[in-house]
Amino acid sequence: MKQQEIERKFLVKGDGWRGLGKTELFRQGYIARTQDRTVRVRVAGEKGRLTIKYRGEGIARSEFEYEIPLDEAQALLDGLAPGEIIEKLRHTFTCEGSVWEVDEFLGANQGLVVAEIELESEDQPFVRPEWLGDEVSxxxxxxxxxxxxxxxxxxxxxxxxxxxxG
Structure with missing residues (x-):
């Protein structure tokens, strides 16, 4: 399914977001990447997904995402070097009328916590929760x-x- 993704990304400060919504473990890696596109395989819970992203204007990107059999997604991840696989806990919840995804990275990215919000346009207004830090989009x-x-x-x-x- 194709869609345009407009996502803003922020560092997270404090723990005011903890305990909100649901949490799911993600394992993902990139089976192809160039300067303007990527092909990602992801295992989230009991589902496998293959995602193709093309860089667009500003922070907008075209995204094509497909569910694939879990065993195939795991096999694709198993073909990557261990250091190439990203593991994170994704916390998804609604706050101040917007859906937020807070990614708490594990392994080699331990210590990094970022929040993402998907918008209809780059300048769409939203309420900034108190735990939202610097924008890094x-x-x-x-x-x-x-x-x-x-x-x-x-x-x-x-x-x-x-x-x-940056």
Missing amino acids: RISRYLNVELSRLPYTAWSREEKDDHGN
């Missing part, structure tokens, strides 16, 4: 595809502290 190192190449635990202190100028 346009900083490429926070993209999951980049975290699979250079994990958060390998970043320098300057990279971790530089949120607005």
Whole structure:
């Protein structure tokens, strides 16, 4: 199914979001990537998904996502090097009238917590919860595809502290 994805991404501060909504373990990796597109395989709970994303204008991207058999998704992930697989707990809930996804990264990206909101347009207004930190939507190192190449635990202190100028 094709859709345009307009997603804003923020660092998370504090624990005001904890305990809201549902939590699911995600394992994902990239079986193909170029400068402007990626092919991702993901296992979320008992479902496998294959996603193709093309970079668009600004933070908008075209996205094609398909459910695939769980055993095939796991086999595709098993073909990747362990360091290329991203594991995270995704917490999904509604806050201030908007659906939020807070990703709490595990493994090589331990310590990174980001919140995402999908919007109809880049300038769509929304209420910022008190636990929302700096916006990192346009900083490429926070993209999951980049975290699979250079994990958060390998970043320098300057990279971790530089949120607005990436």
